[in-house]
Amino acid sequence: MTSWDKELPSGSREIPAASLGRLTIYLRALNGLGPDAASRVSSEELATAAGENPAMLRKDLSYLGSYGTRGVGYDVGQLTKRISDALGLNHDLRVVIVGAGNLGRALAGYSGFVSRGFEMVALFDVDPLVIDREVGWLRVSPVDQLEQVLESKRANMAILSVPPSAAQELCDRLVAAGITSILNFSPTILQVPQQVQVRKVDLATELQILAYHAQRVRDPEVSSESRTPRTG
Structure with a gap:
């Protein structure tokens, strides 16, 4: 059976970024199996559900100290x-x-967010026309109260969705208030201390990458030409 008896030692090797990203996909696939699913899942079944390669999946899970036995699979709950x-x-x-x-x-x-364990605890803005309005289960608070609300709500993560001109100043305030994990939707590079983790989401860049791939599908000649070396 799958061995989970080898606990990760303190200070164990860091999980590479690519593997970390795939672990989130495996978790989503596991959660999507539903209450009526079998109690065990093979690496092939899980990889198929996640859209990944079984060998890659086994390598990624090895960072967790998981050494599955062929033909038996993983215990869904434990994994x-x-x-x-x-x-x-x-x-x-x-999260704020x-x-x-x-x-x-x-x-x-x-x-x-809620279904994956993240609790949205506050929403901020500077616009007087927006402040105090209810959005879902949150009431918009003024940015002037950022530090007080962060403390009272015991927030430990933040999402930045502001214009580039305001992003760095607000990031500095978040960091000074103790936030060390920031998801940045603002199209700008944030300068943060080494201990602060920032993940940047640039929707326009993602669309540009999709446009590139769409062009290759739409116009095979462009795709072929891009692969043909030119000689001078």
Whole structure:
């Protein structure tokens, strides 16, 4: 059977970024199996559900101390807990959103955060026409009260959805208030201390990458030409 008896030692090797990203996909696939699913899942079944390669899946799970036995599979409950523990999802994850524009309001109302263990605890903006309005289960607070609300709500993560001109100043305030994990939707590079983790989401860049791939599908000649070396 799958061995989970070897606990990760203190200070064990860090999980590579690519593997970390795939672990979140495996967890989503495990959660999607539903209550009526079998209690065990093979690496092939889980990889198929996650859209990944079985060999890659086994390598990624090895960072958790998982050494599955061929033909038996993984215990779904144990594997779910192990990945959740590795990702830090079994702690209180209390998130504030700074910026109550269209994107900020959409993020505040997204139910997928709650189902994955993230609690949205506050929403901020500078616009007097927006402050005190209710968005989902949150009431928009003024940015002037950022530090007080962060403390009272015991927030430990933040989402930035503000114009580039305001992003760095607000980031500095978040960091000074003790926030060390920031998801940045603002199209700018934030300067932060080494201990602060920032993940940047640039929707325009993602669309540009999709446009590139769409062009290759739409116009095979362009794709072929890009692969043909030119000689001078």
